[in-house]
Amino acid sequence: MDDVNERIPIANPAVVLREEFDDWAIVFDPDTGQAFGLNPIGVMVWKSLDGKGSVAAIARRIREEAEGVPEDVEEHIRTFMEAAVRLGLAGYEVS
């Protein structure tokens, strides 16, 4: 997918990433008390939600940096972002 005109995802700065063990982590929203588990690829995605790269760019970076990444990782990231936005854990940069 072309990056041009794509929205830029960004993590909610109030949300905490807790890296627990073996590269697994929890994202924790202190305002709601809700916590969600992330697998190692999820952790890489979360750390990429810095407001600098599109979903396509994040997917490219993960394919480069991690092994065994599924072909349709970009689709997974979009689904992940939909859930994260719905739960108030992340959003998109307003240009």
Added chain:
Amino acid sequence: MATPRQVDVEITTACNLRCAYCSHFTSPGDVGEDLSLETWRDFFAELGRAAVMSVTLSGGEPFVRPDLLAIIEAVCANRLRFSILTNGTCITEEGAAHIAATGRCDSIQISIDGADPFTHDAFRGRGSFGLAVEGVRILREHGLPVTVRVTVHRRNVRSLPEIARFLLEDLGLPSFSTNSASHMGLCRKNAAMIQLTPEEHSEAMDILMDLAERYEGRIDAQAGPLADGRLWSEMERARLEGLDTLPGRGYLTGCGGPYQSLAVRADGAYVPCSQLGHLVLGYIGRDDLLTVWRTHPELQRLRRRVFIPLEGLAFCRGCPYVPYCTGNCPALAYNLTGETDQPSPDACLRLFLERGGRLPRARAGVGGH
């Protein structure tokens, strides 16, 4: 776990009461000095950087600190949630409103040991019942999640049905929890008038298990007669059925605390748990939290406790409950034996039976005899 999930923080060593079974006064946590707001602010910032999720503010009595609300602000500023343990006697409308406005409070636990002033005040001091009940009312009015803890002792063991009715029906609380006064702090010197005899403990187990059934899950316990009644019934059933073992039993597995939480005394000493206040691991502001958490030999030792088999301990030799037992709380074990790598004699089923105690009556779905 790379960092603690939760930290218990004794923000003051002071209290307006002197309960006869207080586990704080005369314990190693009774340090006689409090730290400044600034020091706590820096510490909560360190907890925030370490992605700790929540703190429990206790003491002493947290509400006697005039700057409690500023402390709570510092907690919230660092992306933490919080709980408070209190005697409930110093709660004001203004304080409750402020706490409610943070939206970060998981629970405020108030101690109530009776359904009337006579029973509650017997060991907590005159006037404390009325104030604690008023504290519950104020907090609930502000929509805060109030929980009540009932400490079972010799003077209230027969009033437990009235206490349950008062808390669950008259006050309309969703639930409450129970424990019993254990051999720590002031309770050590007042044990004879406070701690349950085996006969009273047996009675308390039956009464509480009946009440827990009647109020359908609204009474809970991590320690004390109700917890003992449930655990010991399960152990007895396993023994009668001749089971090889039960999951996670047969080792000193009674406490998972050192894997996920840490505590800080009022003088800033890191300790594994408030009830192991003698095991100083370092000091806030001087020692890095994560270095203490990841490398301190005492913490590592406590974490390895779960690999110590009960069958190898002289105390447990020949006991038929070895494959089904957890050895219970290391802090209680320390207070009674001087060692943490031992079972707690206070929660030992074999000793309880040898001293004339009875297992709870058998119930549907729960073993026992």
